[in-house]
């Protein structure tokens with residue numbers, strides 16, 4: 078699954094957690110002082126419900142396997158931060174910033190927004206969204222209002238998954254965007270990382286020390302991109318190659334931040350190196366189509382339409398987002414270190 082990590086290790090990690098299909102509660106209690114989540118739809122758990130956007134999913138069949146039903150998670154069940162919160166011993170999921178009480182900043186908040194990007198102009202085509210810039214502003218506002226001490230914030234966990242939309246809903250959009258016309262893939266990746274560096278430095282000033290930056294997956298293999306740019310079969314290699322450049326630069330940024338920012342423990346989470354075959358051994362065999370019904374040319378599930386009976390066999394829930402079973406495997410592998418470098422998330426919370 079991962080460069081430098083034996084496939085056997087990945088297989089063991091994944092087997093344990095796929096077999097369990099759920100995360101066992103930790104006996105150790107809450108392992109970090111608080112937990113803050115930033116990102117796009119992969120991490121969003123309801124912030125977009127109150128926005129004027131097509132990127133909102135607070136309707137069935139989203140949440141079909143989640144105890145509270147459709148909450149705004151872009152998934153059938155739990156997303157990656159839900160599973161990480163469980164693994165880190167939090168008794169509850171981290172609530173969305175939208176609608177949360179001020180005191181919740183003492184425990185943790187989720188600022189992620191479907192369609193959100195590193196660039197401000199990303200996902201204009203979708204409507205309202207909260208960029209990474211605005212998510213950090215919201216964090217400043219939340220911790221200031223709740224008067225959370227910097228000393229406490231230094232003991233918290235931060236996870237960030239952002240950048241997919243800068244490719245999906247910007248660089249590879251048709252007709253070509255200003256960014257596409259201005260930059261080669263290499264220049265575009267570097268321009269994104271330049272902004273990412275500024276935002277991470279700001280987050281460090283706000284107390285963040287233990288930060289996991291999720292790299293981008295092979296978005297050229299998502300059903301949406303295969304249909305639009307990949308000729309309907311296989312993967313869109315042009316997209317995967319562009320994303321790979323972003324990941325290489327993000328990994329280098331993590332190393333730089335660890336060298337330059339006092340007390341910083343940043344880690345890179347590799348979502349790219351694996352492939353669909355790695356999951357087949359666990360019965361997750363369907364990787365070329367969505368589990369839910371998606372109308373032609375769209376990416377999200379059609380409301381109240383049929384879904385596949387066995388969600389545990391599918392990689393993709395809709396045409397862009399993964400199923401709960403994949404989220405659980407990824408979260409466990411990130412927590413245990415099978416897909417992270419240089420720290421596992423468990424090392425960030427201890």
Ligand SMILES: CCCC(=O)Oc1ccc([N+](=O)[O-])cc1
Pocket residue numbers: 117118119131132133190191192193203241242245376377397
């Ligand atoms: C990995 C994708 C991150 C994300 O925010 O993806 C989205 C892509 C498209 C839509 N939409 O069309 O509504 C929403 C989210």
